[in-house]
Amino acid sequence: MTALIRHITVDCADAYALAGFWSEVTGYPRHPDDKPGDPASLLIAPDGEGPGLLFVQVPDGKSVKNRLHLDLQPTDRKRDEEVDRLIGLGAKLVDDHRKGDGTGWAVLADPEGNEFCVERSLGERA
Known part of the structure; x- marks a missing residue:
């Protein structure tokens, strides 16, 4: 058995804003239901099959180097x-x-x- 990577998730302070940055970087479009202030924001792989980029608002700030990038x-x-x-x-x-x-x-x-x-x-x- 195997598992597919559905999303690559990034914890952040402002999900909508950071998703906007990464949308400009990758060309991945936002999920049509996302709006400012939402606790999560999803970018969809252009082919619809690759993993999406999911940004999730968390209360704690980043404090150390990423273990995954x-x-x-x-x-x-x-x-x-x-x-x-x-x-x-x-x-x-x-x-x-x-x-x-x-x-x-x-x-x-x-x-x-x-x-x-x-x-x-x-x-x-x-």
Whole structure:
């Protein structure tokens, strides 16, 4: 027997706002019933089959490094262009592992401090 990953869930202070940030990052649309102030907000995988991103409001703030994080690979731009775009959306650069030869990755944090990585695009890996 196996199990499918239905949602990747992120605890947060403002579910609707953080889902908005991640919707801009991934292109995943919001669930049509979500509205500001809801205790949870769901982003739906564009294919309707992959796991959704579920944001759930919790009373406690983030206090330590994530034990699980997402690694993002840009689909229509280079890694450094994507890092700049995400910073423009409100992410912060946490740690920079990019190297002069074009390899490496950047660690960013979303507006609530959840870390994620941005890797090279497929074109940059070719």
